[in-house]
Amino acid sequence: xxxxxVPQYRKLYEKLRTLIEDGTYKRGDFLPSENELCxxxxxxxxxxxxxxxxxxxxxxxxxxxxxGSIVQGQPKGIGILSLSGTTSAIGQDNLTTRIxxxxxxRSWEQAFNYEITGKxxxxxxxYMERLRLINDTPVFYDITMIPNLNLxxxxxxxFEDRSLFEILRKHYQIQVKGGEQKILAITADQRxxxxxxxxxxxxILRLDRKMExxxxxxxxxxxxxxxxxxxxxxxxx
Amino acid sequence: xxxxxVPQYRKLYEKLRTLIEDGTYKRGDFLPSENELCxxxxxxxxxxxxxxxxxxxxxxxxxxxxxGSIVQGQPKGIGILSLSGTTSAIGQDNLTTRIxxxxxxRSWEQAFNYEITGKxxxxxxxYMERLRLINDTPVFYDITMIPNLNLxxxxxxxFEDRSLFEILRKHYQIQVKGGEQKILAITADQRxxxxxxxxxxxxILRLDRKMExxxxxxxxxxxxxxxxxxxxxxxxx
DNA sequence: ATTTTTTACTTGTATATACAAGTGCAAATA
DNA sequence: TATTTGCACTTGTATATACAAGTAAAAAAT
Numbered sequence: 001x002x003x004x005x006v007p008q009y010r011k012l013y014e015k016l017r018t019l020i021e022d023g024t025y026k027r028g029d030f031l032p033s034e035n036e037l038c039x040x041x042x043x044x045x046x047x048x049x050x051x052x053x054x055x056x057x058x059x060x061x062x063x064x065x066x067x068g069s070i071v072q073g074q075p076k077g078i079g080i081l082s083l084s085g086t087t088s089a090i091g092q093d094n095l096t097t098r099i100x101x102x103x104x105x106r107s108w109e110q111a112f113n114y115e116i117t118g119k120x121x122x123x124x125x126x127y128m129e130r131l132r133l134i135n136d137t138p139v140f141y142d143i144t145m146i147p148n149l150n151l152x153x154x155x156x157x158x159f160e161d162r163s164l165f166e167i168l169r170k171h172y173q174i175q176v177k178g179g180e181q182k183i184l185a186i187t188a189d190q191r192x193x194x195x196x197x198x199x200x201x202x203x204i205l206r207l208d209r210k211m212e213x214x215x216x217x218x219x220x221x222x223x224x225x226x227x228x229x230x231x232x233x234x235x236x237x
Numbered sequence: 238x239x240x241x242x243v244p245q246y247r248k249l250y251e252k253l254r255t256l257i258e259d260g261t262y263k264r265g266d267f268l269p270s271e272n273e274l275c276x277x278x279x280x281x282x283x284x285x286x287x288x289x290x291x292x293x294x295x296x297x298x299x300x301x302x303x304x305g306s307i308v309q310g311q312p313k314g315i316g317i318l319s320l321s322g323t324t325s326a327i328g329q330d331n332l333t334t335r336i337x338x339x340x341x342x343r344s345w346e347q348a349f350n351y352e353i354t355g356k357x358x359x360x361x362x363x364y365m366e367r368l369r370l371i372n373d374t375p376v377f378y379d380i381t382m383i384p385n386l387n388l389x390x391x392x393x394x395x396f397e398d399r400s401l402f403e404i405l406r407k408h409y410q411i412q413v414k415g416g417e418q419k420i421l422a423i424t425a426d427q428r429x430x431x432x433x434x435x436x437x438x439x440x441i442l443r444l445d446r447k448m449e450x451x452x453x454x455x456x457x458x459x460x461x462x463x464x465x466x467x468x469x470x471x472x473x474x
Numbered sequence: 475a476t477t478t479t480t481t482a483c484t485t486g487t488a489t490a491t492a493c494a495a496g497t498g499c500a501a502a503t504a
Numbered sequence: 505t506a507t508t509t510g511c512a513c514t515t516g517t518a519t520a521t522a523c524a525a526g527t528a529a530a531a532a533a534t
Contacts, residue, residue: 035483045520271514
C-alpha cells in the first residue's frame, strides 16, 4: 500500500478548519495574516493561500483585501445536510450514534434506487446501518453502502464518534464534492416504527443520496430515514 | 465610476466557461493542457491553474493527474430544488400552475417559522398561494410571502406561466443567492387533503424556505407542501 | 481642530522556476 | 510474442519574488 504524502497546504487546511470547528476561531474573528501563517508553519505565501482558498470554497472564511481573513463559522452545507453529515449539522454534544449493523463487506446489486457499475458490483460493498439519537431520542436511521475498493482498515474504524465524511476526508483524502438526492415523505414501516418508537402512519422523511467524491468513479450511497416531529432538517443552500 | 481591471485568470475562466456552456467543449472532452493554455493566452501556469481551479469549483471540469482536464458539462444548482424553482426542476411541459390566492398585500407578523425585521413588518407583504400540477395531478402547494418594498406592478403580474424567480430576476434585477430551509415530513391536514385529494394520514413533505437575494436586506419566504407519492424531489448538490 | 499625507500593514495578481507523480505509448528487452 | 523499460506527456506541489491595491491608523500639514 502506497501512502501518498499529505501535501502541506492540505495539512494547514485541516489545522485551520479544526480550529474553526472547535471554536478556537469564532465567527467574526480574524485568522492570522498570510505572512504570519507563512512564518508559523514555515511555508510560502502561495502554499498558505492555497489552504485559505480551500477554506473560502468551503465557506469557513471570507477574505477582504487590505483587512484579512474573517471567520464565517460553520459553512453552508451542500445539499440538504451539511457537508460534514448529520454530526456537524446538529452539533456533537447531545448526539449519539448507535451502530445497528457493523461495517461488513457484502455483495450488492444496486444501491437503493441508484445504478452501480459492473466494477462496483464485482467488488462488493461495505454496508452499515446506524441509528442517531439526539438527547436519547432516535431521529436518524441511515443505511450506508460504500464500494469496497482500497480503503484499508475501514471496517475496523469506529463510526460512533466521528462522522463518515470526516473519516473519509482525513484518513483517505476522499472529499465529497457533490451528488444527487431524492427526498420523499413516507409512513413508517414496521422496522422504522420499532427504531423510532412511533406508531403506524407516522410521517417519516426519507433521503436517498448518491455522494460523488474527488476520486473519479468513486461514489457511495446512503439512505436516511428521519423522524422530523421534534427536529426538522435545516440546511443552507 | 471605477472600472477595476478584470484579472487574467478570470478572463480565461470566462472564456473557457463560455466554451463549455455553448457546447464547444462537450461532456467527456478534454480541455487543452495547461501548457497549451499558457502558450495560447500568453500566461504562466499558476495563472492558468487559477482559472481551471475556478472551473473545478463550479463543477464544470474535473482534473486528472497525468491525463488532463475533463469537461463535466453543466454545473449543479443550489439547494434542494433548482435555483429556478420547481418550474425548471420538473420541466415546464406537463406542469401547470393554479392560483389559489391571487397576489395581495396584507400585514404579517412572521413568515412561517422565520423572524422578520421591523421594517419588513411595517411595510406588509405580498401574499399568494399556488397549486402546481404535474399531468393534472396536484403535487406542490406553496405559499409565498414577499416584503412589500418597491416592486411596482408586482401584484398584477401573472405567475402561472413563469416562475417567481424568473420574474424577480428579469423585471426587478433580484437574484436569489442562497437561503435557508427547514424540511420535515407531516401528515396532510384537512386543507392539504382537499388540495391533493388524499386521505387522512397521507405523508406530505413540507419545506419552509427563506430566500436571500443580491439586494442586501431583501429576503422572501415560501412554504411548500409536496405530495411525494408519485414524484420524489430530486436535486443535485 | 480638521484635513491631508504618509506609512505600514493586509490580500490580490502574476511571473519564473523546479521537481514530484500519474498516464500512456513507443522502444527495448526477455 | 509477451513483458519490461524508458520517455514524453499530463497535472500536483512548492518555493521565491515582485508589484498592485485596499485598509486603517499614525503623522504631517493646513
